[in-house]
Amino acid sequence: MNKKAVIPLVLFVGLAALFLYVLMQMNEGEYNPRDIPTEFIGRAAPAFSLPSLFNPAKQVSSSTYKGKPWLLNIWGSWCPECWRESDYLVALKRRGIPIVGIDWRDDPADGKAMLARAGNPFLEVGMDPDSSMVIDYGVYGAPETFLIDAEGIIRAKHKGALDERAWQEKFAKYFEGQ
Amino acid sequence: MRIPALIALLLFSLLARATNIEVYDFDNDTQERTYKELTTELRCLVCQNQDIADSNAELAQDMRHKVFKMLKEGKDKQQIIDFMVKRYGDFVLYKPPFEGRTLILWVGPFILFVLAVWLMLRVIRKARERDRNITIDSNQLEQAHHLLDDETDNGNKA
Numbered sequence: 001m002n003k004k005a006v007i008p009l010v011l012f013v014g015l016a017a018l019f020l021y022v023l024m025q026m027n028e029g030e031y032n033p034r035d036i037p038t039e040f041i042g043r044a045a046p047a048f049s050l051p052s053l054f055n056p057a058k059q060v061s062s063s064t065y066k067g068k069p070w071l072l073n074i075w076g077s078w079c080p081e082c083w084r085e086s087d088y089l090v091a092l093k094r095r096g097i098p099i100v101g102i103d104w105r106d107d108p109a110d111g112k113a114m115l116a117r118a119g120n121p122f123l124e125v126g127m128d129p130d131s132s133m134v135i136d137y138g139v140y141g142a143p144e145t146f147l148i149d150a151e152g153i154i155r156a157k158h159k160g161a162l163d164e165r166a167w168q169e170k171f172a173k174y175f176e177g178q
Numbered sequence: 179m180r181i182p183a184l185i186a187l188l189l190f191s192l193l194a195r196a197t198n199i200e201v202y203d204f205d206n207d208t209q210e211r212t213y214k215e216l217t218t219e220l221r222c223l224v225c226q227n228q229d230i231a232d233s234n235a236e237l238a239q240d241m242r243h244k245v246f247k248m249l250k251e252g253k254d255k256q257q258i259i260d261f262m263v264k265r266y267g268d269f270v271l272y273k274p275p276f277e278g279r280t281l282i283l284w285v286g287p288f289i290l291f292v293l294a295v296w297l298m299l300r301v302i303r304k305a306r307e308r309d310r311n312i313t314i315d316s317n318q319l320e321q322a323h324h325l326l327d328d329e330t331d332n333g334n335k336a
Contacts, residue, residue: 036223036266036267036269038267039263039264039265039266039267040265105236105240130240130243131236131237131240131241131244132240132244134237134240135237135240135241135244135265136265137265138265138266138267140223140224140237140266141223141224
């Protein structure tokens with residue numbers, strides 16, 4: 001058989017395999033256009049001070065949590081994935097993981113109603129009605145969860161509902177030995 | 179019956195529009211121009227294929243507001259772009275920056291184009307050469323004529 005005639009076939013099969021691979025990667029992982037890599041890993045967490053959901057006269061502030069690793073979770077009662085991850089966050093709270101919530105662009109009454117119904121996994125909840133804190137953290141969807149270490153450095157981030165798999169993969173190691 | 183309903187619909191649509199209009203008070207024309215430039219150069223991260231000027235996503239609204247606030251604070255265009263890139267990465271820019279990391283993105287298509295033209299010219303030249311190199315003697319020529327005549331005869335018969 002003519003060797004040259006095989007070249008297009010090899011090219012075709014090669015390209016088809018490449019496209020299939022990228023297509024599969026797009027659903028989950030590196031090539032997912034919705035999974036924008038965060039700019040924040042290894043960077044100091046921006047300071048914030050937001051009115052508390054349960055007591056707007058009080059401020060919820062990032063400086064309170066210096067000295068131990070903690071989770072920062074951005075959520076809203078309008079976000080279905082936040083409802084879905086709620087049980088897992090409550091389970092984390094029972095394990096003693098400190099979680100601070102940011103109720104993003106939400107009606108405070110709706111936010112409180114959600115926590116009353118789905119359980120409240122948070123030590124404190126700050127309100128961000130105009131996305132000021134959210135933009136500062138480069139957040140573009142909810143839920144997003146950041147891990148901030150004892151020195152105030154962001155070490156990990158998860159986009160979407162947190163579950164055991166994501167926890168083991170990204171977060172668990174920072175809470176070992178506690 | 180239908181007309182009141184139509185009027186109600188029109189009124190409602192007017193109201194709906196009114197809520198979408200954002201009124202920003204700029205200090206001067208330059209500020210307003212920079213605002214327009216920035217909001218068409220920054221990508222809406224929720225809808226991804228829209229700039230933040232075009233998008234009605236809530237985050238885009240808030241990002242527009244942030245741009246406005248920063249302009250009012252006296253920040254210039256580059257400072258605001260840096261602010262957004264620091265938080266959202268290059269993805270927030272509709273036009274990726276021209277630098278080592280993105281070089282292939284910018285020059286890749288041109289390289290591919292030049293390569294395609296070169297390949298095409300080569301194929302054409304080769305084909306021409308092949309045609310030119312065909313040598314036939316009178317014997318072959320006669321055979322060809324014969325075959326062609328034969329064909330026309332056959333064609334007539336069929």
